[in-house]
Structures are given as structure tokens and as C-alpha cells.
Amino acid sequence: MPAEGELSPSADTELQDPCLVAQGAPILQDRRRLRPGGTFVLFMTRRNPLTRLLVGRLWQSNLYSVDELTTAFRGAGFSNFHFRTFPPSARYMNLWGHVVEAQR
Numbered sequence: 572m573p574a575e576g577e578l579s580p581s582a583d584t585e586l587q588d589p590c591l592v593a594q595g596a597p598i599l600q601d602r603r604r605l606r607p608g609g610t611f612v613l614f615m616t617r618r619n620p621l622t623r624l625l626v627g628r629l630w631q632s633n634l635y636s637v638d639e640l641t642t643a644f645r646g647a648g649f650s651n652f653h654f655r656t657f658p659p660s661a662r663y664m665n666l667w668g669h670v671v672e673a674q675r
Contacts, residue, residue, distance in 0.1 A: 602647050605675045611649075613671045615640060621666060640671055649673040 605611055616626050618634035626632045637654060644652045652673035657664040 602649060602673075602675060607675055609675050611673045611675070613640075613669070613673070615669045615671070617666070617668050619666070635669065637669070640669060644671065644673055649675070 602611065616622055616632060616634050618627075618636045618639075622634050627634050640654075652671055655670040655672050656662070657670060
């Protein structure tokens with residue numbers, strides 16, 4: 572996880588429109604705000620049968636696959652990014668979402 576101070580003050584924002592993640596727009600914007608050597612961590616809803624039912628249908632929210640997020644990060648200019656898992660105490664969250672850690 573990122574050490575304190577790796578993000579510039581303006582990088583502490585939420586994605587403005589998550590449906591654009593597949594196009595890389597918000598990630599690209601946040602990448603520009605990230606100081607060189609800084610770390611960007613994204614938590615995003617995973618696409619699977621459970622989240623399709625609970626998140627996709629009930630909340631009409633967007634769900635993403637590893638391939639879609641990989642395309643978005645590469646399209647935004649991130650060449651160094653990794654998919655992580657939640658820590659053991661929150662392992663159940665791995666069913667819900669992705670954790671992606673990217674460095675500028």
C-alpha cells in the first residue's frame with residue numbers, strides 16, 4: 572500500500588464517473604495528478620454472478636472484469652500496475668471487488 576505522502580493533495584479524489592473507467596478517462600486524469608513515483612490505489616466492483624445480481628441489477632451500477640481494468644490502466648498510461656487482494660481480515664471483500672495498485 573502507498574506510504575504516507577505519496578499522493579499529491581489533489582490526487583485524493585474519487586472517480587467522477589465510474590462508467591468511463593473502461594475508457595481510461597478518470598484514471599488518466601488521476602494519473603496526471605499523481606507525483607512521479609507515487610502510488611494510485613483503485614477499489615472497483617468485480618463482475619461475477621453475485622455482483623451482477625446485487626450491484627448491477629439492484630443498484631444499476633457498473634461492474635468490471637480484470638481485462639477491462641487492465642485495458643483502462645494501460646490506456647491511461649500506467650505501465651506498472653498490479654491486482655492485489657484484500658488482507659486476511661477482509662478476505663470476504665475479494666468476492667465483491669478488485670484492488671489495483673499502480674505506480675507512476
